[in-house]
Structures are given as structure tokens and as C-alpha cells.
Amino acid sequence: MENSKPSPVFSFLSILALYFSFFTITPTSSASLQDQFISCLQRNTNVYFPLENTFFAPAKNVSMFSQVLESTAQNLRFLTKTMPKPGFIFKPIHESHVQASIICSKKLGIHFRIRSGGHDYEGLSYVSEMEKPFILMDLSKLRQININIKDNTAWVQAGATVGELYYRIAEKSKVHGFPAGLCSSLGIGGHITGGAYGSMMRKYGLGADNVLDAKIVDANGRLLDRAAMGEDTFWAIRGGGGGSFGVILAWKMKLVPVPRTVTVFTVTKTLEQDVGNKILSKWQVVADKLVEELFIRVIFNVAGINRNKTVTTSYNALFLGNKGTLMKVMKKSFPELGLTPKDCTEMSWLESIVYISGFPSRTPTSVLLQGKSPFPKNNFKAKSDFVKTPVPESGLKGMFKKLLKEDIPMMIWNPYGGMMAKIPESQIPFPHRKGVIFKIQYVTSWPDSDKRPSKHINWIRDLYNYMTPYVSTHPRQSYVNYRDLDLGKNKKNMKSSMKLKQAQVWGAKYFKDNFNRLVRIKSKVDPYNFFRHEQSIPTLPVRS
Numbered sequence: 295m296e297n298s299k300p301s302p303v304f305s306f307l308s309i310l311a312l313y314f315s316f317f318t319i320t321p322t323s324s325a326s327l328q329d330q331f332i333s334c335l336q337r338n339t340n341v342y343f344p345l346e347n348t349f350f351a352p353a354k355n356v357s358m359f360s361q362v363l364e365s366t367a368q369n370l371r372f373l374t375k376t377m378p379k380p381g382f383i384f385k386p387i388h389e390s391h392v393q394a395s396i397i398c399s400k401k402l403g404i405h406f407r408i409r410s411g412g413h414d415y416e417g418l419s420y421v422s423e424m425e426k427p428f429i430l431m432d433l434s435k436l437r438q439i440n441i442n443i444k445d446n447t448a449w450v451q452a453g454a455t456v457g458e459l460y461y462r463i464a465e466k467s468k469v470h471g472f473p474a475g476l477c478s479s480l481g482i483g484g485h486i487t488g489g490a491y492g493s494m495m496r497k498y499g500l501g502a503d504n505v506l507d508a509k510i511v512d513a514n515g516r517l518l519d520r521a522a523m524g525e526d527t528f529w530a531i532r533g534g535g536g537g538s539f540g541v542i543l544a545w546k547m548k549l550v551p552v553p554r555t556v557t558v559f560t561v562t563k564t565l566e567q568d569v570g571n572k573i574l575s576k577w578q579v580v581a582d583k584l585v586e587e588l589f590i591r592v593i594f595n596v597a598g599i600n601r602n603k604t605v606t607t608s609y610n611a612l613f614l615g616n617k618g619t620l621m622k623v624m625k626k627s628f629p630e631l632g633l634t635p636k637d638c639t640e641m642s643w644l645e646s647i648v649y650i651s652g653f654p655s656r657t658p659t660s661v662l663l664q665g666k667s668p669f670p671k672n673n674f675k676a677k678s679d680f681v682k683t684p685v686p687e688s689g690l691k692g693m694f695k696k697l698l699k700e701d702i703p704m705m706i707w708n709p710y711g712g713m714m715a716k717i718p719e720s721q722i723p724f725p726h727r728k729g730v731i732f733k734i735q736y737v738t739s740w741p742d743s744d745k746r747p748s749k750h751i752n753w754i755r756d757l758y759n760y761m762t763p764y765v766s767t768h769p770r771q772s773y774v775n776y777r778d779l780d781l782g783k784n785k786k787n788m789k790s791s792m793k794l795k796q797a798q799v800w801g802a803k804y805f806k807d808n809f810n811r812l813v814r815i816k817s818k819v820d821p822y823n824f825f826r827h828e829q830s831i832p833t834l835p836v837r838s
């Protein structure tokens with residue numbers, strides 16, 4: 295079959311779009327840019343690609359383009375009219391298309407963003423506020439999963455979701471699992487690059503701790519596996535953050551054992567039911583010391599209205615074992631919660647994924663194949679912290695006061711310890727290990743109808759300031775998968791030594807001392823900074 299070039303004829307819709315200035319570049323230039331890109335691709339790959347469902351440009355069909363752009367984008371904040379839009383979207387269907395894309399973007403001087411699952415907190419996988427034009431390479435059509443139970447491994451392509459991975463594992467075996475994220479729609483491509491924690495982290499560590507091999511395309515368009523990329527690059531991609539070292543095509547995972555029966559519970563207390571924060575204070579003391587099979591996180595929400603408004607703390611847990619054993623563990627280590635057998639439900643590991651993900655009970659596990667999140671998308675801003683000594687009662691008091699002031703605040707306290715404390719800080723770039731009791735995630739969200747995003751963003755910054763005395767210092771640590779541009783941005787027109795200095799501030803927060811090694815590796819494998827975004831790993835200044 296012959297590839298036909300897209301027609302440059304403007305549709306009524308695209309003129310309309312232009313009129314309302316939806317797009318930062320005009321349909322004319324995006325169409326010709328796309329044409330040049332396509333003919334370059336055709337010269338650089340001999341694997342056929344249909345133009346119809348692989349290229350999406352506003353000039354061709356603006357509603358289709360928006361639909362594809364919005365499909366997996368999780369944060370509505372980065373889809374508003376004023377946000378820059380990609381000139382076009384390309385969905386490769388073969389590895390060689392990714393290789394050719396890199397060669398062609400370089401040749402044509404086009405900046406591009408890489409998207410696997412679209413969960414980036416700052417929208418960096420589908421919006422560039424630094425450079426225009428930019429294009430979007432969406433890997434959602436590269437989503438093959440090959441499970442090999444015999445040798446406890448799986449090869450997973452970047453565009454697959456973690457939900458699909460879990461489902462495909464369970465299809466083959468009821469006693470195998472993988473310890474990655476809790477939210478089923480996460481893209482395995484971006485997710486693993488930042489660490490990837492989930493409810494089995496205390497037993498098995500992070501997703502990135504359980505990677506055996508990877509396939510990437512580097513800045514020269516070469517396809518490399520672990521042996522070919524070398525141990526430095528293989529180290530950097532497992533936690534050094536997405537979009538800095540190459541395009542991940544696939545990960546090879548080490549599967550872990552799970553019991554046939556696991557137990558879950560969620561016990562919710564209001565402020566009034568936890569007098570003197572007895573339960574929450576005890577949780578802070580035991581959360582990281584409980585048996586490794588037990589993961590209890592605390593989710594904070596506000597409930598009620600007016601004077602009845604209260605903060606609720608939900609103790610949401612997975613236990614790798616049965617109800618009877620769990621009851622014994624809780625009686626011994628955390629009786630203050632008052633857990634009863636009635637609160638607990640036994641189920642398969644796969645069912646526990648659906649449960650912890652937040653789907654209503656009895657949702658069939660096949661929901662994991664639908665790439666859906668249980669919650670409607672909204673606009674949000676999030677930040678993170680790591681806690682090394684329990685937050686005292688006085689600190690909690692002020693924190694609750696602040697939560698009660700916001701419309702839709704949320705916090706998640708996520709326990710560490712267990713395997714997390716046994717893995718050395720420099721094993722992979724993710725450095726938050728021994729000494730961390732728990733991680734805090736702060737989130738505020740608002741619907742599109744709310745026209746005061748800055749009010750909410752200011753609120754979360756204020757809460758973050760308030761928490762300063764109670765969290766890690768020197769550096770104040772943050773989780774790179776909870777990307778936060780408040781911590782600092784790469785600037786374009788700045789001397790490279792200054793750029794590096796600025797980056798060291800957020801770099802230390804995400805990676806501690808590992809940041810320096812990431813910079814050295816980046817300088818070696820991508821010296822011209824082809825893979826870049828607002829918070830990509832910078833290169834060393836070139837000495838003359």
C-alpha cells in the first residue's frame with residue numbers, strides 16, 4: 295500500500311480554531327511541518343505506517359486532534375485554551391518509527407514530547423511551555439505485554455498501563471504479581487522512570503527496583519538494550535525521571551510472589567473520632583515498622599459542610615496474607631485503630647488492585663484493561679514531602695485547620711520502611727530510603743467551572759510552607775514522579791553554568807547525591823540535550 299500525504303486543505307473547523315486562536319501555531323505551518331516529518335520518516339524506516347490513524351493534526355480534523363490530545367492527559371489544567379498545543383500528534387506503531395522520529399525531529403529541528411500514560415503532574419508529556427512548535431509522540435499503540443511465568447519475567451511496552459500488566463500477570467498465574475503504582479491507568483513508560491511505588495513497596499521495593507532490562511531509543515536514534523546502553527544509562531533510566539535519557543520502548547520486569555489470598559480494609563475516622571490524634575500519632579510511630587506484608591496508608595479528605603466540616607482520615611490497607619493473620623498483627627502492633635474482622639475483606643491480589651485503585655466494590659477486574667481511572671479528571675496541583683520524625687500534635691492541629699479552609703483538599707501519607715529501608719540510596723536514582731517514615735502527597739483539585747486556579751495553587755503552597763518544620767531538610771526531599779515545577783525550572787536563555795546551579799536545587803530534592811551522577815551520564819549520552827523539558831536532567835557546562 296502506498297502512503298498518501300494528508301491534504302493541506304483547511305477545513306471549516308480548523309479556520310474556526312484559528313479564529314479563536316486555540317493553537318499557538320497556524321494550521322498552515324503545522325501541516326507543512328507534518329508533511330516534512332512524514333516524508334523524512336518514510337525515508338528512515340522501511341516498516342509501513344498508515345497515515346490515517348497515526349497522524350493527528352488540527353488542520354486535518356480539529357475534533358479528532360483534540361480527542362487524541364485529551365485522551366490520556368490527566369490534568370485538565372494543561373488542556374485549557376491558552377495552553378500551547380502540539381503542532382501534530384504522532385502515534386508510532388513500530389519501534390523503528392520511534393527511531394526514525396528521533397532522527398527526523400533532529401534533522402528538522404522540531405522539539406518533541408513523549409507520552410506513555412499521560413499522568414505527568416505538570417503536563418510535561420503533552421505540553422511544552424518552553425519551545426514552539428513542538429510535537430507529541432504518543433506511545434499508546436505500543437502496548438504489548440509478554441508474560442513469562444517460567445522465568446518470572448515480563449516484557450512490557452511503554453504504552454501499556456500498569457492495570458493491563460497486573461491483569462495479564464494474573465491471567466497466567468494467581469501467585470505472581472508486580473510491585474508498581476496503585477492507580478490502574480498509569481503508563482508503564484513514564485511511571486517506572488520515576489520510581490513507581492505501590493501497595494507492595496514495603497515488601498518488594500519500587501517498580502524501578504524490579505527492572506531487569508529495558509529497550510530504549512537514544513538521542514542518535516539507536517535502539518539499545520541493557521547490554522548495549524551500558525550500566526550507567528541503565529541506572530539512570532530507573533528513577534532519574536522521564537524524558538531525559540531516551541525514549542523507553544519497553545521494560546523487562548522481575549515478577550514477585552503474591553499469596554492466593556490477600557486482605558484489604560479501609561477504616562475512616564473523623565477528627566472527632568480520633569480525639570487527641572491518638573490513632574494518627576500511633577500510625578506515625580508504627581507505619582514503617584509493621585511487618586513488610588502490611589501496607590497501611592492514610593488518606594485525608596474533608597467532609598461535611600459549614601460548622602460540621604471535618605477532616606476524615608481513612609486507613610486504607612493491603613495485607614499479603616489472610617484475615618486471621620492480619621487481625622493478630624493489628625492487635626499486637628496497632629490496636630488503637632480498633633480494626634475488626636468485619637472491616638476486612640479477603641480477595642485475590644488482582645481484586646485488591648481494583649480495590650486500592652478506588653473502584654467501587656465488585657467492579658469486575660476487566661476494568662483494568664480499559665485504561666480508566668475511577669475518578670473523573672479535574673484540574674489539580676500537587677506537592678510531596680518525606681517525613682523522618684513524627685509530626686507532633688501541635689503541627690497536626692495547624693495542618694487540619696489549613697485543610698478545612700480548602701474546597702477539595704487531599705493528602706495521602708504513604709508508609710515506608712521494610713524493603714524500602716534496605717535498598718541503598720545510590721542503588722538507583724530514587725534516593726528516599728532508610729530513615730523515611732512516610733511520604734506526604736498534598737493535592738488540591740478544582741472543576742473547570744472554577745475560574746480561580748491561583749487561589750488553590752496559593753493554598754497548597756501555603757500548606758507546604760507550613761509543613762516545613764516537620765519534614766525532611768537539607769535537602770527537603772520530593773518525589774520526581776510527583777513532578778512539581780515550583781521547585782524550579784530549566785531556563786532557556788541562561789549561561790549553562792547558571793542553568794546547572796539552578797537545577798541542582800530541584801535535583802537534590804528529587805535525587806539527593808544521585809543528581810550529580812545523573813548529570814554526568816546525561817552529558818555523556820545526550821550532550822546536545824536533545825531530550826529536554828522544563829525539568830529534564832541538564833548537561834554539564836562545556837569547557838572551552
Ligand SMILES: Cc1cc2nc3c(=O)[nH]c(=O)nc-3n(C[C@H](O)[C@H](O)[C@H](O)COP(=O)(O)OP(=O)(O)OC[C@H]3O[C@@H](n4cnc5c(N)ncnc54)[C@H](O)[C@@H]3O)c2cc1C
Pocket residue numbers: 368407408409410411412413414415418419433452474475476477479480481482483484485486487488489490491492535536537538540541542543667775776827
Ligand atoms: C491519578 C494518578 C495516580 C498516581 N498514582 C501513582 C502511584 O500509585 N505510584 C506512583 O509511583 N506514582 C503515581 N502517580 C505518578 C506517576 O507515577 C507519574 O505521573 C508518572 O510519570 C506517570 O507515567 P505516565 O507514563 O502515565 O505519564 P506521562 O505523562 O506519559 O509521562 C511522564 C513523564 O515521563 C516521560 N515519558 C513518558 N513516557 C516515556 C517514555 N516511554 N520514555 C521516556 N520518557 C517518557 C514524559 O515525557 C513525562 O516527562 C500517579 C499519578 C496520577 C495522575
Ligand SMILES: *[C@@H]1O[C@H](CO)[C@@H](O)[C@H](O)[C@H]1NC(C)=O
Pocket residue numbers: 355356357358359361
Ligand atoms: C473528525 O473526527 C471526528 C471524531 O472526532 C469524526 O467523527 C469526524 O467524522 C471527522 N471529520 C472528518 C471530516 O474527517
Ligand SMILES: *[C@@H]1O[C@H](CO)[C@@H](O)[C@H](O)[C@H]1NC(C)=O
Pocket residue numbers: 599600601602
Ligand atoms: C450538623 O449535623 C447535624 C447532625 O448531623 C445537623 O443536625 C446539623 O443541622 C448540621 N449543621 C450544619 C451547620 O450543617
